[in-house]
Amino acid sequence: MPGPWTEPPGEKFALEDLEAQAHWQREYHRIVRAIREEMGADLPEAAEGVTGTVGMPLPRNDVLYKVRGRARYAANIKMADMLHCRFVRSEQAHARILRIDTTQAEAVPGVVAVLKGEEIPPDRRLIGTLTQDTPVLAVDKVRFAGEPIVAIAAETPEAAEAACLLVEVDYEPLPVIHSPEEALAADAETIDAEGNVIGDLLHEIGDLEAGLAQADVVLENEYVVESMDHAFLEPPSGLCFLDPEGVLTVLVCTQYPHYHHKQVARVTGLPLEKVRVSQTVVGGAFGGKMDNAVECALALLTLRTGRPTTATLSREEVFTSTTKRHAMTIRQKLGATKDGKLTALDVEVLSDGGAYRSYSMIVGGRCVIHTGMPYRIPNVRSHYVVAFTNYPPAGAMRSFGIVKMAFAMESQMNELAERLGLSPIEVRRRNAMVDDDKTIIGQKLWDVAYHETLDAIEPIYERLRREIAAEPTRNGRKRGIGLASLGYGIGYSGVRNPSTARMYVDAEGQVLACCGTPDIGTGSDMSLAMIAAQSAGISLHRVRVISGDSTKTDDSGPTSASRTTYFSGNAAYICGQDFKRQIEEAVAKARDLPAERVRLEDDRVLVGNDSIGFEEACALIGEGTEEICGYGKFDPDIAMDILKFSGNPYATYTFGTDMVEVEVDEELGQIDVVRAWTAHDAGTVINPVGTEGQIDGGVVMGIGQALWERCVRKDGVIANPHYRDYLMAGAKDVPLEIENTFVENKDRTGPYGAKGVAEVSLIPIPAAIASAVRHASGVWPNHLPMDAEYLYRLIAEARGKPVADAAE
Amino acid sequence: MTQLDISLTVNGARHELSVGPTEMLTEVLRRRLDMTGTNRDCGMGICGACTVLLDGQPVSSCILLAALADGSEITTVEGLERDGRLTAVQEAFLRHGAVQCGYCTPGFVITSTALLEENPSPSREEIVEALKGNLCRCTGYKKIVEAVEAVARAKGDGVGVS
Numbered sequence: 001m002p003g004p005w006t007e008p009p010g011e012k013f014a015l016e017d018l019e020a021q022a023h024w025q026r027e028y029h030r031i032v033r034a035i036r037e038e039m040g041a042d043l044p045e046a047a048e049g050v051t052g053t054v055g056m057p058l059p060r061n062d063v064l065y066k067v068r069g070r071a072r073y074a075a076n077i078k079m080a081d082m083l084h085c086r087f088v089r090s091e092q093a094h095a096r097i098l099r100i101d102t103t104q105a106e107a108v109p110g111v112v113a114v115l116k117g118e119e120i121p122p123d124r125r126l127i128g129t130l131t132q133d134t135p136v137l138a139v140d141k142v143r144f145a146g147e148p149i150v151a152i153a154a155e156t157p158e159a160a161e162a163a164c165l166l167v168e169v170d171y172e173p174l175p176v177i178h179s180p181e182e183a184l185a186a187d188a189e190t191i192d193a194e195g196n197v198i199g200d201l202l203h204e205i206g207d208l209e210a211g212l213a214q215a216d217v218v219l220e221n222e223y224v225v226e227s228m229d230h231a232f233l234e235p236p237s238g239l240c241f242l243d244p245e246g247v248l249t250v251l252v253c254t255q256y257p258h259y260h261h262k263q264v265a266r267v268t269g270l271p272l273e274k275v276r277v278s279q280t281v282v283g284g285a286f287g288g289k290m291d292n293a294v295e296c297a298l299a300l301l302t303l304r305t306g307r308p309t310t311a312t313l314s315r316e317e318v319f320t321s322t323t324k325r326h327a328m329t330i331r332q333k334l335g336a337t338k339d340g341k342l343t344a345l346d347v348e349v350l351s352d353g354g355a356y357r358s359y360s361m362i363v364g365g366r367c368v369i370h371t372g373m374p375y376r377i378p379n380v381r382s383h384y385v386v387a388f389t390n391y392p393p394a395g396a397m398r399s400f401g402i403v404k405m406a407f408a409m410e411s412q413m414n415e416l417a418e419r420l421g422l423s424p425i426e427v428r429r430r431n432a433m434v435d436d437d438k439t440i441i442g443q444k445l446w447d448v449a450y451h452e453t454l455d456a457i458e459p460i461y462e463r464l465r466r467e468i469a470a471e472p473t474r475n476g477r478k479r480g481i482g483l484a485s486l487g488y489g490i491g492y493s494g495v496r497n498p499s500t501a502r503m504y505v506d507a508e509g510q511v512l513a514c515c516g517t518p519d520i521g522t523g524s525d526m527s528l529a530m531i532a533a534q535s536a537g538i539s540l541h542r543v544r545v546i547s548g549d550s551t552k553t554d555d556s557g558p559t560s561a562s563r564t565t566y567f568s569g570n571a572a573y574i575c576g577q578d579f580k581r582q583i584e585e586a587v588a589k590a591r592d593l594p595a596e597r598v599r600l601e602d603d604r605v606l607v608g609n610d611s612i613g614f615e616e617a618c619a620l621i622g623e624g625t626e627e628i629c630g631y632g633k634f635d636p637d638i639a640m641d642i643l644k645f646s647g648n649p650y651a652t653y654t655f656g657t658d659m660v661e662v663e664v665d666e667e668l669g670q671i672d673v674v675r676a677w678t679a680h681d682a683g684t685v686i687n688p689v690g691t692e693g694q695i696d697g698g699v700v701m702g703i704g705q706a707l708w709e710r711c712v713r714k715d716g717v718i719a720n721p722h723y724r725d726y727l728m729a730g731a732k733d734v735p736l737e738i739e740n741t742f743v744e745n746k747d748r749t750g751p752y753g754a755k756g757v758a759e760v761s762l763i764p765i766p767a768a769i770a771s772a773v774r775h776a777s778g779v780w781p782n783h784l785p786m787d788a789e790y791l792y793r794l795i796a797e798a799r800g801k802p803v804a805d806a807a808e
Numbered sequence: 809m810t811q812l813d814i815s816l817t818v819n820g821a822r823h824e825l826s827v828g829p830t831e832m833l834t835e836v837l838r839r840r841l842d843m844t845g846t847n848r849d850c851g852m853g854i855c856g857a858c859t860v861l862l863d864g865q866p867v868s869s870c871i872l873l874a875a876l877a878d879g880s881e882i883t884t885v886e887g888l889e890r891d892g893r894l895t896a897v898q899e900a901f902l903r904h905g906a907v908q909c910g911y912c913t914p915g916f917v918i919t920s921t922a923l924l925e926e927n928p929s930p931s932r933e934e935i936v937e938a939l940k941g942n943l944c945r946c947t948g949y950k951k952i953v954e955a956v957e958a959v960a961r962a963k964g965d966g967v968g969v970s
Contacts, residue, residue, distance in 0.1 A: 015844065023892055031902065059902045066910030067898040067917055069845015069885030076844035233849050233857055233911040233945050283847075283911030284945050315850045521909025521946055689905035693947055697908065700948030723854040723943065731939045731949040736932065738950055 005241040005308055007249065008077050012546070013062040013281055015072045028064045029541045035059070049539025051602050053530045054752050057688040058540075060526040062281070062519065074237035074253050074280040075312045082239070083112055085294070085301055085311035086160035088150035088167045089321060090142035093390040093716025094191065095171035097140050097149070104166040105152060110159030113304045114167075115151045120267065120300065127263050127292050133192070134356040134393070136267055136296040142171070143191055143355035144390050145717045146320030151297040153309050176716045180329075180352050180387035191355065191388040198353040198360045201368050201384040203645040205440050211344025211379025215335025217419050218344075223408040225784040226710040227327040227352065230397055231728055234283020235318050236293035240301070241308035247551075248275050248299055253282045254548075255289045255520050256558030261550035267296045268303055275299075279518040279548030286701075287396035288322055289520070290560060291358055319721035323395025324711055326363055326386070327352040330408040340420050340430045344379040345372050347408070351386040351394070351401075358395035360386045365642065366400045366493045369441055369649055372409065373402075374450050374487025375431040380440050391713055396560060398701065399759045402488060403766065407784060410484035410767030415780065424483055424771065425458050433487060433655075441640070443648045449681035449745035450487065450655035456679035456741045457483055457657045464661060468775070474663055477672070482771025483659035484764030489650030490756035491563040494640030499556035499567040501575035503532060503543075503630035505583070507622055509615035511542045513575070516556030517568040518548025522758055523690035524564040528572045530686055531751050535576025536583075536630070538614055539603040562756030565686060566652060569751035570634035579630025586621040586628060636749065652747050654755045656680035658699065658764040660735075662772040669792025671773060673703050673734065678761050679741040684753035688742075695740045695761040702765025704729045710785050814878035818843065819887025825874070833869035833877050834858045837884060845885040845914050856942030859915035860884050866922045868941070885914035888921060896959045897921050904955035908946035915942045920956045928963045930956070 014021050029049065035058065036050050065071045102114045117125055117137035125139065126132040138149045150167050154160035175189040182188055183196040190196060212218055238252030248270055254260055254277070261277040268275070282289060294311040301309045313321070328351045335344035349367060353360040364384045371382035417427040432450050439445065464481045472479055491497050501515040513532045519525040525545040533540045546552050548559075556568055580600045587605055588595040599606040605617040618625055640647035661675040676699050685691045708727035712719040720726045746753025770781045779794045786794075796803045811826040818841060827836060837843045837860070846869055847857040853868035860869045861883035888895045894902065897920050907913045916939065923930055923938040930938070935956045936949075944952065 027892070027894070031899065035903065057905075059905070060907070063902050063907045063910065063913075064894075066907050066913045067885075067894065067901050068889055069843075069914045071910050073844075073847070073911065075848070076838075078842065231945055232909070233855065233943065234847070234909065235849060282909060284909040286945070312848075315852075521911075523908065693905045693908055693951060696948035696950045697946045698948075701945070722852055723850050724852060728943055728945070729949075730941075730943060731936045731953060734949055736936070736950050736953050738948065 004244065005079055006244060008079055013071060014065045015070045015076060024064050028061055032058055049541035049603060051539050052534055053540050054534050054686055055684065058526070059689065060523045062525065071281045073234055073283055074239055074251055077239050077251060079239065079241060079308040082308040082310055083153040083155065083301070083305060084157040084160050085151055085153045085298060085309050086157065086164050087148040088152070088164045088169070089317070090138065090145055090147040090149055092142055092171045092173055093145045093176045094174040094189070095142050096174060097138060097142060097169060098172055099170040100150065101168040102150060105163035108159055108163040108166065110155040111152060111163045112155065113153040113301055115297065115300055115304065117149070121269070124267050124269060127267060127296060128357060129291065129359060130361055131357050144392050146317070146392055147355070148297070148321065151301060153301040153305055176390045177388065178713065179389060180350050183387035183389055191390065196388045198357055198386045198388060199364045201364050203368050203441065204381045206379030208344055208346055208379050208381045212333065212335045214337065214343045216338040217416065218333060218335045219412050219415055220333045221412060221782055223330045223332070223411065223782045225328045225404045225407060227394065227713065228325045228705055228709040229319055229711055229726060230286040230288030231726070232284030232286055232288055235313040235315060236289060236322065237312035238294045238298050239308060239310040240298035242302060242306065246274065248302060250277045250295055250299060251280050252277065252295050253280050253289055255285045255518060255560055257518060257548045257550050258516060258555035259558065260292065260295045263292060264295055264299045268299050276551045278550065282518065282520040285520040286398045287560060290396045290558060291323055293322060315723070316721040319711065319726065320718050321392060323358050323393050324354060325397040326360070326394040326401060328404045330404065332408045332412060334412040334416065336416055338420060340416070340422050340427045342375055342377045342431045345377045347371050347382045349384040351384065352389050352391070353386040354389055354391045354393040356393040358393040360394060362396070362493060363401040366402060367405050368645060369439070369489065369493060370402050370405055372440055374433045374485060374655055376433060376437055390716055392718065399488070399763050400561065403702065403705065403763045406484065406486055406763045407766045410764055411770050411780070411782065414482065414484070414767065414771040425454050425461060428454055428485055441645045441647065441649065443650070445653060447745060447747045448653070448655060449743050450485070452743035452745065453485070453655055453657040453679035453681055456743055457659050457677060460677050461659060477663035477665045478776035479661065479663055480772040480774070480776025481659060481661045482768045482775060483657055484767035484771065485657045486655065486760055486763040488562065488654050488760050488763065490566050490652050490654060491561050491650055492557070494638065494642060494647065494649035496635060496638050497557045497563065497567065498633055498635035499571040500554045500631070500633045501532065501568065501571040503536065503575050503579040505618055505625050505628050507618050507625050509542060509618040511538065511544065512546065513543050513572065514546045514553045515568050515572060516548065516553040517559045517564045520559045522694060523687065524559060524568070527565050527686045527690060528568055531569050532572040532576045535573045536580045537601040537603070542614065562654065562758045562760065565754050566750055566756045567634055569686065569754055571632040573632065573751040574634060575630045575632025578632060579628070582628045582630060583617065586624050587617050590620045590624070652749055652755050654680065654682055654757060654760050656760055656764070658761060658768050660765065660768045660772050662769060662776055664773060664776040666777055666795050669788040669795065671707055671769065671786060671791060673769060675735050676738045678738065679743060680757060680760065681743050681745050682757040683745055683747040683750045683755035685742050686752065686754050691757055692740050694758045696738050698759065698761030699738055699765055700729055700734045702762040703734055703769070706766035706769045706784055706786060708785050708787060812875045814875055816877060817881045819883060827874045829875060831874045833860070833872045833874045836874040837869065843884050843886055847911055847914060856915040856919065857912050859918045859942065861918060861922055864922065864925065866919045885917055888917065895921065896962060897924065900955040900959045904951050904958060906947060906952040906955040912942060912944045916944065916952055923956070924959055929960050932957065
């Protein structure tokens, strides 16, 4: 069914017309050029562009639209005849659905379509990432409060909202499972047809008991981490319409348009070529825009009504229905000799997977693989159990669980240092992974610069220790410092996840670079353009990027797991080389020269003894430019036996060490992080502005998780579904002094030596803060968040003071 | 429902509108005037993504009834640029990496612009105080504060700013 609706004008990042875009592109390049000149570059008068930009702190192209309010977020796109979709969501955490009556809703003026799950053919009702277990709309059972049951499309959002309130759902309540402990009880109510266990993963190396027996010190602790929300600022939003060729087109904020492409095709029963999913500007994701939010319902309503349909979740819906970070309890034993050599590690994780599987198994697998990172430990046992509960599904979130594993591991490393009278840097050095070490699943490492991150932090640590020894309090608050480290595998765990890129050129010399991994706000399009341009030998200003579109780009995997700079960057590099070769061959053909006498570099083509500009070269190639298509594919040999946990699960690893200074107000139980320092082995830094931004943002998200953020789960609901009670850091709550160091290193397998860095700075922060609190106040926090009430009690109990029971 | 006739001057252009008694300014800007630069998020006046200038003062437009803005001058992020050039604040946000996903950016740009109008050389504490009503999830705030400081410095040095 073709529609009369064409995609609204504008490009991925810009809502405005082409003429305005062209003007602002010139403005952008004027600013880039000014920055290059300020940096001391000697640019020829006539040159518009710049070449060889890898490593330069350049502003991002898309930001030009963002600072002017012209960014094309999905909720900003308007179409004629557009309908507005809203959802009826479960009020029950766990219940059978006895009856859904939509009669009154259908009678609301302006309502055009009311969709129930039972109207979707049974074989198309379920969606999901690894396992298709999640109904687009619940049919006979709901598993969490907030689960969608009915989708309504109406002429106005108000009519859709009014209609939603008139849908009657009769439930038969079932016992609610509040925790994984309850889920695993013998007589527990079953949430899923296959039982309450989502995954039970075990990996062992060496001989744990022997390792513990060798130890002079064995630490045994329990760490509890509560669930948190991604709290990206842009609520999930999308717009769906039938284009003139009858292609069902979904414009949506997502981390993985190609996944949604396949899901929408499956749910609608349309062939893949009749569905297009294109990513809009994403207002933050952090793992929370991997799963279906609005896509499938919009597709079904558009097919039902024949009209464009849009939906944007409310902030409350984001908190109650999108995926969350897994709540976890980690019981851990760490053994070491008295000179600080680790002999054994025993980790037992119980994780709350929420109501559906989402990325639970991927988070679990990653946690097992990373057990004990980044240290050499000969005897390890890692057991990870994740179970269903009746809370929103737990899914992917920045670091896929490793921030919690690191909270336990790094806290024990700090405790070990204290017990042995060693500095936390020294105890790490004695166990730190280096080149040719093997991870617990047998992958041999290369280009590891973890030691260098410790070296970078050490002088700051020593200086601050002395400063605080001399002045242990400031404004009546106790001062402390703490540090922690990380090792993190880049990309998917244990399965191939190739990325590809293509480059085209026209006779005017305009270059289009296409890559499937979307820019989710990190600036990856900019980094990929820098890599592609430099690899091809052309100026950055020529390269326009299209990313994250199921029709215009190949499936290059999602932007997640810190993989885009590394995987897609490699694809862009290979693609640039191929493009350069094709240009050289085409010019050689046009000039009747052997190909080796033509060279493209610094945006000029050396032809025999002549040198011509790139545009002139493209004019010379003329119509032949249509045949030029640079192509690059990066597909490292990643292979892992998931049952045995052996093999090479990652293409490379990033390492780092973070340190924080805190001030503790013991009267209030309040922790203030006043300064932070980071040192990362990120390989080559492609764009320092972007990379530092990722590090700063990760530090602050880590502070949020450590100190305030939690989804309060009470009686089967998220009790704080808004920013008023879900406490997130503002500018007043965080350190503005964050000093970032990138240690000298090049990854031989990365584009220009780069590794991935987007998630990592977050990982050590909670453990670093816990250690700083220990330094300041003498207590070891083992719970996240360490909010004021928790810390107040912990300190009071440690001092033997009575603590009044807080009101529930 | 009763409709109320109001008049708003938005980015210098006057609009006569008939609005509902519960209609918020964000919705009027976004839906009626097609000015989508003002983003909507929490709907509770907490995150600051919807910040606009109401007679020069930054306000959360998601909790301001449009009817209450009758007769006021509104400036949105779209109304800042002049003659195809960015303002000093916008250019500083671009140069200093103060923007990642950008959803909070219009709010920060508006709030920072109002601060610098009122106080051309704010201290770091004053900047942070002014920005406390705007949430950002990506940047960690450091580069945002640095961008505002850079504009203040340039003003102090007598460098031309709009």
